[in-house]
Amino acid sequence: MRSMRFRKFIIRLVSLSMLSLGFVQASGAAMIGTQQLVESDARTARAARVEAILTRQDVAKQLVAFGVDPRQVQARVGNMTDAELIALEGRLDKQVAGGDAIAVIGVVFLVLIILELMGITDVFKAT
Amino acid sequence: MITARSFLSKRAAHASALFFVCALGACSSLPPAVRSYGIAPSPLELVDTPFFPQQQFQCGPAALTTLLTASGVATTLDTIVGQVYLPARQGSLQSELLAATRAAGRVPYVLAPALAAVTGELAAGRPVLVLQNLGVSWAPRWHYAVVIGADAERNEVVLRSGSDARRIMQTSVFLRTWQRSGFWAMTALRPGELPAEADRLRYIEAVAGLEQTGHHTEARAAWQAGLSRWPDDTVLLFGLANAEFALGNFFAAEALYQDMLRHDSSSLMARNNLAMTLAAQGRRQDALEQIDSALPLAVGSPLLDDLRDTQATILGSAENASNRR
Numbered sequence: 030m031r032s033m034r035f036r037k038f039i040i041r042l043v044s045l046s047m048l049s050l051g052f053v054q055a056s057g058a059a060m061i062g063t064q065q066l067v068e069s070d071a072r073t074a075r076a077a078r079v080e081a082i083l084t085r086q087d088v089a090k091q092l093v094a095f096g097v098d099p100r101q102v103q104a105r106v107g108n109m110t111d112a113e114l115i116a117l118e119g120r121l122d123k124q125v126a127g128g129d130a131i132a133v134i135g136v137v138f139l140v141l142i143i144l145e146l147m148g149i150t151d152v153f154k155a156t
Numbered sequence: 157m158i159t160a161r162s163f164l165s166k167r168a169a170h171a172s173a174l175f176f177v178c179a180l181g182a183c184s185s186l187p188p189a190v191r192s193y194g195i196a197p198s199p200l201e202l203v204d205t206p207f208f209p210q211q212q213f214q215c216g217p218a219a220l221t222t223l224l225t226a227s228g229v230a231t232t233l234d235t236i237v238g239q240v241y242l243p244a245r246q247g248s249l250q251s252e253l254l255a256a257t258r259a260a261g262r263v264p265y266v267l268a269p270a271l272a273a274v275t276g277e278l279a280a281g282r283p284v285l286v287l288q289n290l291g292v293s294w295a296p297r298w299h300y301a302v303v304i305g306a307d308a309e310r311n312e313v314v315l316r317s318g319s320d321a322r323r324i325m326q327t328s329v330f331l332r333t334w335q336r337s338g339f340w341a342m343t344a345l346r347p348g349e350l351p352a353e354a355d356r357l358r359y360i361e362a363v364a365g366l367e368q369t370g371h372h373t374e375a376r377a378a379w380q381a382g383l384s385r386w387p388d389d390t391v392l393l394f395g396l397a398n399a400e401f402a403l404g405n406f407f408a409a410e411a412l413y414q415d416m417l418r419h420d421s422s423s424l425m426a427r428n429n430l431a432m433t434l435a436a437q438g439r440r441q442d443a444l445e446q447i448d449s450a451l452p453l454a455v456g457s458p459l460l461d462d463l464r465d466t467q468a469t470i471l472g473s474a475e476n477a478s479n480r481r
Contacts, residue, residue, distance in 0.1 A: 059466040060432055061425045061459075063395040064364040067357070096243030105239060108255035110365045117251055121242070125337070127287050127298040128213040128247020129318070137295055144292065151329055152291040154320075 064111070081111035084118045091121050200275065201305030201314055202226070205283045208233050209319040216240050216248025219300040220256060222316050223285045227344040229260045247298060250287065250340060258369050262344040263378050265351050265362045269339030271331065275306050276352035282343045283316075289336035296336070303341075347377035350385055360391055367395065372402040390416050394426060401433055409433045424450050424459045428466050435470045443470050 065078070089106045093099050106114065117124065144150045206225045210218035217237040224231055239256040240248040257264035267273040267284065274284045284303045291297035301323070305314030313330040317323040325333075334341075345351060347366075351359060359382055366375040376399035382392040397412035413430035417423060427450040434443035447467045454460040 059428070059462070059469040060398070060401065061428050061462060062364070063360070063367055063391065063398055066391055066394050066425055067360055067364065092242070095245060098238065101238050104259065105252065105255060108258045108369045109251055110368045113251040113254065113365075117249070121245070121249075124249050124251075125287070125296075125298050126242055126245035126247030126249055127216050127300040128245065129215050129290075129297055129299050130213060130246045141291065141295060148326075148329060149332065150291055151325070151333055152295075152297050154290070154323075 078111060081114050084111075084114040085109075087119075088114050088117050088121075091117075091119070095121055199307055199309070200278050201307075202278060202281065202283050203304075205302065205304045205316060207316050207321040209321070211237075213246040214241055214248075215300045215318055216253060218318070219285050219302050219316070220248075220253050222302045223283060223342075223344050224257065224260050224262065226283050227262055227346060229262065229344075231260060248300065253285070253300075254342065254365070255369070257342070257344050258366055258371055260344070261347070261371065261374050263347060263349075263362050263366060263374065265343050265345050266358060267341040267343065267351070268353060268355055268358065269341075271306075271327075273353050274303055274341055277343050278303065278306060280352040282345075282352075284341050284343050286315075286334055287337035287340040288330075288333040290333050293336060298337070299333075345378070347374040348381045350381050354385065356382075356386055356389070360395070363395060367398060367402070370402075372399045375399045376403065388419060390419050390423070390426075393419070394429075397426075397429065397433075401429065401436070406433050406436050410437070422453065424454050424457065424463065428459070428463055431466055431470065435473065440470055440473075 062078070085106050088109070089102045092102050092105060097105065109117070141150060141152055145153055204226075206222055208218045208221045208225075214237060217233060217240050220240060221231060221233045221236045224236070236256060239259060240252040242248060242252070254264040254266075267277065274286070277284050286301055286303055288299045288301060289296045290299050299318070301315045301317035303313060303315050306312070306327075307314070308327075311327045313325050313327050315323045315325060315330075343351065345362075363375055363378040363382065366372075366378065376396060379392050379396035379399055383389065383396065386392060393412055393416045397409045397416065400406075400409040400412060410430065410433045413426045413433060416426045417430070420426070427446050431443040431446040431450075434440075434446065444467065447463055447470070450463055451460070451467075454463050
């Protein structure tokens, strides 16, 4: 885990380097994005915008660790919004992953059968 | 479609499920046999929606491929697998489905959590991708499927689901499984299409996501469509101006920021971006004047930092230009 202080330092560093990129860049630091206009807290929005640049690389690394092809990972994180990246960072193992995986044994299995017969679940259908 | 099992009584079907279940395992893929759609379609059913039977654990890619193909995107299941499947989790994340929809040049619109929002989309001709938990909270089985039809009279919902081309679910069972995901549902809008329900904030959220990820041509069409529904909306004007700027159309962007300032002369954000637009046209003096007029209003506002950044950027680029001369 990075310390907050180090994190702030990096954010500063990236902010500065973004400034030097020049203004022709569409999403450069000097242009204000539409998301920021709807954000209730402009200060948070500004911090999130800069932090997302770091987060994007963190999430990319985590995706590769979870089996994503390294050649595809940049395109995958590149199409996520700042908010999505921040929500995902460090939580890849906790987010809901829709994929039909079930791990049921013993008593749980029997209970599920009962729930299924009562029409509460639909877990055993061949989808 | 009708399978032999559909003809069995519910109880018998479940008894047979007992025998099948071990073999089925998770996200089971029955071979995509020849499907007869059998019975007459429901009153509201998008029968032309394509069907991509899922491979094991890949209901996410299958459902998304269905949704995107229905929206006219030329793609393949393999392509989408490479964009949304997460091997170590044996599944797909919601945010990756949204991201892949952007990559396909569509607006990923997350619906309001209500069945009416889903049927509204169906009536507009768009199928809806949903996240269900087919199990229970303590033994979840998360599953993506695509709603293609609804029949209020028979209390049924029709889905393209897993390896089942025409899965019919009782509305009550569907709602229970869908509720466990917080009623999560999304649709893919062509840029320029508006969702059936007029939820301004959800729409702005969806289009701003395109802007953030650099899909400016699509964002421009989507902002324009939004303005036809909500004329003079300053957020939509701002979005459209930002798209024009990003696409290098500085004159169009300038006019739109000015338009926005006519509606709201105190908007520091519009003034900041207008300054950048003027600078991009080489009008540095005009640009710096905009900043100067905005700075006194920005004292105590978090936007002060942004305006100073912009000022520094414009001055810096002027310096660079004169150094080069």
